[in-house]
Amino acid sequence: GAGVSQSPRYKVTKRGQDVALRCDPISGHVSLYWYRQALGQGPEFLTYFNYEAQQDKSGLPNDRFSAERPEGSISTLTIQRTEQRDSAMYRCASSAKHPGLAGPDTQYFGPGTRLTVL
Amino acid sequence: EDKVVQSPLSLVVHEGDTVTLNCSYEVTNFRSLLWYKQEKKAPTFLFMLTSSGIEKKSGRLSSILDKKELSSILNITATQTGDSAIYLCAVEATNAGKSTFGDGTTLTVKP
Numbered sequence: 055g056a057g058v059s060q061s062p063r064y065k066v067t068k069r070g071q072d073v074a075l076r077c078d079p080i081s082g083h084v085s086l087y088w089y090r091q092a093l094g095q096g097p098e099f100l101t102y103f104n105y106e107a108q109q110d111k112s113g114l115p116n117d118r119f120s121a122e123r124p125e126g127s128i129s130t131l132t133i134q135r136t137e138q139r140d141s142a143m144y145r146c147a148s149s150a151k152h153p154g155l156a157g158p159d160t161q162y163f164g165p166g167t168r169l170t171v172l
Numbered sequence: 173e174d175k176v177v178q179s180p181l182s183l184v185v186h187e188g189d190t191v192t193l194n195c196s197y198e199v200t201n202f203r204s205l206l207w208y209k210q211e212k213k214a215p216t217f218l219f220m221l222t223s224s225g226i227e228k229k230s231g232r233l234s235s236i237l238d239k240k241e242l243s244s245i246l247n248i249t250a251t252q253t254g255d256s257a258i259y260l261c262a263v264e265a266t267n268a269g270k271s272t273f274g275d276g277t278t279l280t281v282k283p
Contacts, residue, residue, distance in 0.1 A: 058214070087270065096176070096260050096273030097215070110270060145214065160206070161271060163214035 056080075058164035060146050066170045067136055075131045075167045079148030086129050087147045087161060088121055097145055103129060136171045143168050174199040178261050178274035185251055186282050193246040193277045195261030205244050207235055208260040210276065215260055218246070251281045 059078045067073050079086050085104050089097035099113040105126040114120070118136075123129040133140055147161040175198045185191055197205065204222045208215035219228045221237035221244060228235050232251075237244045248255055258276040265272075 089273075094275065096178075096262070096275045097271075099270040099272065102270055113270070160217050160220060162217065163208075165214050 058146055058148050058162055060144075060164040060167050062167060063165060064168045064170075066172065068172050069137060071136055072132065072134045073136055073169065075133075075144050075169070077129045077131070077146030077148075077164060079127065079129070079146070080150075080162055081127075083148035083150050083162075085149045085161075086123055087149075088129070088131050089145045089147065091143045091145055091166070093142075100131070133169075136169075138171050141169055141171045174263060174265060174272040176261055176263055176272050176274035178259075178277050180277060181275070182278040182280070184280045184282065187252055189251050189281075190247065190249045191251060191279060193248075193259050193261075193279070194243065195246070195274060196241075196243040197261075197263045197272075198242065199263045199265050199272065201266040202239070203264045203266045205237055206262045206264070206271065207244070207246050208262065210258040210260055211256075218259075248279075251279075253281050253283055255279060256281045 061076045065073055087102040088100040090100055091097045101111040101114055101121050102109055103123040106123050118134045121131045143166045145166045146164045149161045177196050179194045204220050206220050207218040209218055219235045224237050224239040232249045235246045258278050260273055260276045262271040262273045
């Protein structure tokens with residue numbers, strides 16, 4: 055596609071429910087990143103993938119959060135047993151270059167999913 | 173832990189003014205510093221800086237990196253109301269994959 059897309063754009067759920075957020079990166083992009091952005095703050099790193107391999111999940115807040123990218127393209131961020139503190143904008147970004155290669159690369163961000171947990 | 177601090181937190185100017193936004197960082201194995209403009213949707217890429225002292229320019233926007241001072245500035249000349257946005261700074265470390273973002277500077281340009 056032309057850019058990174060995310061769905062749903064808005065999600066309202068009740069506390070205790072599971073939610074799955076989807077990211078469709080730019081076609082052919084190697085790396086995919088998930089961020090969480092609270093109001094008034096910059097994006098906070100959650101996890102990232104190179105192809106289908108999850109390289110770093112150190113930013114995931116706890117074990118209720120998980121992510122996968124089984125075929126190296128679309129990724130899903132799942133939050134189990136949601137809590138009110140999970141409410142935030144969840145952003146996905148993709149980049150063309152494998153981070154292990156020399157030289158920087160640019161991440162392109164999706165529009166985000168606004169999650170509200172009641 | 174990598175850290176990015178932006179200042180000021182917010183700024184209100186009038187059209188035609190020139191603004192300078194600051195970003196300072198602490199990162200192990202610095203690779204690049206990036207500036208983004210965030211309006212209502214996703215952050216959009218402005219500049220990537222890797223070398224000290226080389227100014228990058230795009231229209232009325234310009235940015236420069238100072239690796240000695242571990243900082244960067246973003247300048248916007250002849251500001252317009254369309255420049256109103258949150259400006260985010262991020263740093264990338266070598267082989268780390270992830271970017272660390274600052275909390276942004278909210279710029280408001282009044283007509």
